[in-house]
Amino acid sequence: MDFTYDEEQQALREAVRGLVGKSYSDFENRRRTVAEDPGYDELLWSRLAEMGVLGLPFDEAYGGMGAGPVEVGIVAQEIGRVLAPEPFLTSVVLAGGVVALAGTEEQKSSLLEAVGSGETVLAFAHAEPGTRWVSTAQDVTASGDGDGWTLTGVKEPVPFGARADQLVVSARLGDGGTALFLVAGDAPGLTRSGYPTFDGGRAARVTLDGTPATPLGSATDASAQIARALDAARIAACNEAIGAMQYALSATSEYLSSRKQFGVPLKTFQALTFRAADMYVSLELATSVATWATMVLASGTDAEVAEAAARAGLQVSRASRHVGQEAIQLHGGIAMTAEYSVGSYTSHLTALDHLFGDGQLHLSTLAAGIGDHDEVDPLA
Numbered sequence: 001m002d003f004t005y006d007e008e009q010q011a012l013r014e015a016v017r018g019l020v021g022k023s024y025s026d027f028e029n030r031r032r033t034v035a036e037d038p039g040y041d042e043l044l045w046s047r048l049a050e051m052g053v054l055g056l057p058f059d060e061a062y063g064g065m066g067a068g069p070v071e072v073g074i075v076a077q078e079i080g081r082v083l084a085p086e087p088f089l090t091s092v093v094l095a096g097g098v099v100a101l102a103g104t105e106e107q108k109s110s111l112l113e114a115v116g117s118g119e120t121v122l123a124f125a126h127a128e129p130g131t132r133w134v135s136t137a138q139d140v141t142a143s144g145d146g147d148g149w150t151l152t153g154v155k156e157p158v159p160f161g162a163r164a165d166q167l168v169v170s171a172r173l174g175d176g177g178t179a180l181f182l183v184a185g186d187a188p189g190l191t192r193s194g195y196p197t198f199d200g201g202r203a204a205r206v207t208l209d210g211t212p213a214t215p216l217g218s219a220t221d222a223s224a225q226i227a228r229a230l231d232a233a234r235i236a237a238c239n240e241a242i243g244a245m246q247y248a249l250s251a252t253s254e255y256l257s258s259r260k261q262f263g264v265p266l267k268t269f270q271a272l273t274f275r276a277a278d279m280y281v282s283l284e285l286a287t288s289v290a291t292w293a294t295m296v297l298a299s300g301t302d303a304e305v306a307e308a309a310a311r312a313g314l315q316v317s318r319a320s321r322h323v324g325q326e327a328i329q330l331h332g333g334i335a336m337t338a339e340y341s342v343g344s345y346t347s348h349l350t351a352l353d354h355l356f357g358d359g360q361l362h363l364s365t366l367a368a369g370i371g372d373h374d375e376v377d378p379l380a
Contacts, residue, residue, distance in 0.1 A: 003288070003291050003292075005070075005074070009070065009071060009074060012071055012074055012075070013074045013077075013078060015051060016048075016051070016053060016074070016075050016078040016079075017078045017081070019044070019047060019048065019051065020044070020048075020078055020079060020081075020082050020084045020086075021078075021081075021082055023041055023044050023082075023084070024082035024083065024084050025082060027083075027341045027344075030082070030083055030084070030085065030200075030344075031200075033085060034085050034196070034200035034201075037162075037163070037194070037202075038160070038162075038163040038202065039085055039160070039163070039196065039200070039201060039202035040084075040085040040086045040087065040202075041085075041086065044084075044086060045086055045118055046118045048086065048088070048118070049116065049117050049118030050118075052065045052116075053075055053088070054088070054092050054115060054116050054117070054118055055112070055113075055115070055116025055117070056071055056072055056075060056092075057069075057071075057072050057092065057093065057096065057097065057100070058096065058100060058108075058112045058115075058116055059100070059108075059112075061109075062100075062108045062109050062112040062113055062116075063109075063112060063113030063116050063117065064112060064113075064116050065116075068298045069232070069235065069236075069294045069295075069297040069298050070294055070295065070298065072093060072236055072239075072294075073235070073236060073239035073290070073291070073294045074239075075088060076088065076089060076093075076236045076237070076239035076240040076243065077239045077240065077242050077243035077246075078243060079240055079243065080239070080240035080241060080242065080243025080244040080245075080246075080247075080348075081243035081244065081246055081247050082243075082247070083200075083244065083247075083341075083344060083345060083348055085200055085201060085202075087121065087123075087159065087160045087163075089233065089236055089237060089240060090123065090124065090159035090160055090233075091115065091121050091122050091123060091159075091160060091164070092115060093232065093233050093236045094124050094229060094230070094232075094233040095115075095122035095123055095124040095164075095168050096111075096112060096115050096122060097229040097232050097233065098124055098168050098180065098216070098225065098226065098229045099111050099112060099115075099122070099168060099216065100112060101225040101228060101229055102180050102216050102217040102222050102225045103216050103217055104217055107182070107216060107217070111166070111182075120165045120166060121160065121163055121164050121165050122164055122165070122166055122167075122168060123158050123159060123160050123161045123163075123164035123166075123167050123168070123204075124158070124159075124167075124168045124229075125155035125158045125161060125167045125168065125169045125170070125183075125206050126155065126158075126169075126170045126226065127155065127156065127157055127158070128140060128153070128154065128155055128156065129154060129156055132357075132361075133230075133356060133357040133361055135178070135223045135224075135226045135227035135230060136170075136172070136178040136223050136226075137153075137170040137171050137172045137178045138172065139153050139154070139172075140152070140153030140154065140155060140169070140170070140171045140172065140208065141153055141171055141172050141173075142171035142172065142173055142179060142181060142213070142219070143174075145219075147214065147215075148212075149181060149212070149213045149214070149215060149219065150189075150210045150211060150212055150213065151169055151171050151181060151183065151208040151210075151211045151213045152208055152209060152210055152211070153171070153207075153208055154205065154206070154207050154208070155169065155205075155206040155208070156203075156204070156205040156206065157197075157203035157204070157205070158192075158203060158204045158205070158206050159201065159202070159203050159355075160201075160202050160203070160204075161192055161194065161203065161204030161205075161206050162192045162193070162194025162202065162204040163194070163202065164185060165184075165185050166182055166183065166184055166185060167182070167183040167185070167190075167206065168180060168181070168182060168183075168216060169181045169182075169183050169206075169208070169213065170222075170226060171213075173219065173220075173221070175221075177220060177221030177222075177223070178221055178222060178223045178226065179215060179216075179218075179219045179220060179221065179222055180215070180216035180217065180222045180225070180226070181213035181214060181215055181216055181219075182213060182214045182215075182216050183208070183211055183212075183213045183214075187211050187212055187213075188211065188212065189208060189209040189210045189211035189212070190206070190207070190208060190209075190211045191206070191207040191209070192204045192205070192206050192207075193205045193207075197351060198347055198351065199344070199347040199348040199350070199351040200344065200347070200348070201348075201351065224302065227302070227306065228302055228305065230356055230357075231297070231302075231305050231306050231308075231309040232297055232305070232309075233356055234309040234312070234313050234356045234357060235290070235293045235294055235297050235305075235308070235309050235312055237352050237355055237356055238286070238290040238293065238294075238312045238313060238316040239290055239294065240352060241286075241290075241316050241319075241320050241349055241352045241353075242283070242286060242287050242290055242316070244320075244345050244348055244349055244352075245282075245283050245286065245319060245320060245323045245324075245349070246283065247341075247345060248279075248323050248324060248327040248342060248345045248346070248349075249276070249279050249280060249283055249323060249327070251327065251331075251341065251342055251345075252276060252279065252326070252327045252330050252331065252342070253267075253276055255330065255331055256272055256273070256276060256330060266330075272330060275326055275329075275330060276326075276330065278322070278326070279322065279323050279326050279327070282318070282319040282322045282323055283319060283323055285315060285319065286312075286315050286316045286318075286319035286320075289311055289312045289315040289316070290312045290315070290316055292308065292312070293308035293309060293311065293312035296308035297309075306365075307365075307366070307369065309362075310362040310365040310366050311362070311366065313356075313357060313359070313361075313362040314359050314362035314363055314366065316353075317353050317358055317359030317362065318359055320349040320350070320352065320353055321349075321350075321353070321359075323349070324345065324346035324349045324350070325346070327342045327345070327346060328342060328343060328346055
């Protein structure tokens with residue numbers, strides 16, 4: 001496989017890097033932004049829309065750019081590199097991805113164009129208290145038929161659920177299947193309680209009490225589309241983590257080169273240099289597997305994408321933990337202070353690891369299917 005970017009992909013990377021870097025290369029600006037609602041810079045969000053970034057994964061027929069997972073991965077890496085809090089991953093890739101997979105032509109035309117232009121922020125309300133990383137709804141139920149549907153239950157955590165203009169909600173049908181519904185942000189019976197997350201993001205507890213909803217597509221089982229959208233989001237999250245790890249390694253190398261102990265730079269001590277080299281190896285392994293998974297997403301079947309997402313998720317989970325913890329250790333006491341950026345990067349890496357499934361989940365997924373292989377090759 002050719003992992004190099006072509007000229008257009010390089011230009012996209014430089015353009016996004018320039019835009020988000022201008023806003024967040026000063027970490028104090030990022031700290032001020034996440035301290036106030038909605039937790040991200042809405043002016044930067046509109047500029048990303050003008051650049052076409054928010055419509056990147058959507059078909060041109062729906063106002064998008066018709067780009068593929070590689071381009072989405074490029075944007076995710078640049079967002080991770082500066083820890084930009086904008087909801088590209090959860091609103092565009094995940095919620096927009098669900099609409100693109102399950103919506104009717106009319107719904108895709110109206111919603112995806114609005115998301116791509118920055119006019120509408122979507123949130124995918126799928127997780128429920130007491131459940132983790134499944135593709136089905138459990139306790140949130142849907143009642144009705146035709147266009148007269150109502151939803152009842154609790155969804156939490158819902159990333160950027162308090163800010164979203166519309167919610168895409170999964171709910172259990174009477175026959176046990178999981179269908180998808182659209183809920184307006186001001187719908188009666190809808191209560192949203194937003195709160196900051198430990199890494200500076202935003203989430204909400206969403207309570208539905210006989211809330212009117214419109215089926216996304218047909219009100220039939222959509223668990224397969226949900227699983228596919230979650231796998232695509234997992235791979236994009238891996239790319240975002242790659243960007244964050246690149247920064248963590250760069251900051252650590254710079255610190256070891258500039259910080260002196262006993263009159264010499266820390267990099268003079270071989271034991272510390274070896275630990276930094278191990279961080280580099282972890283990052284390179286994670287980057288290779290994440291890039292491969294991104295390319296599988298472009299053309300693979302649902303089963304192939306699910307396995308690729310699990311492999312990338314496991315490798316990135318282990319690398320994130322290693323790189324994040326070593327970055328803190330090698331920075332000494334200053335990395336534990338709120339004023340220093342490395343601790344925030346490690347917090348976000350941990351949040352990404354648990355957003356769509358952690359390393360243990362991916363290991364279990366791969367172990368369950370190991371009997372299907374005559375031999376195990378990590379890049380087969």
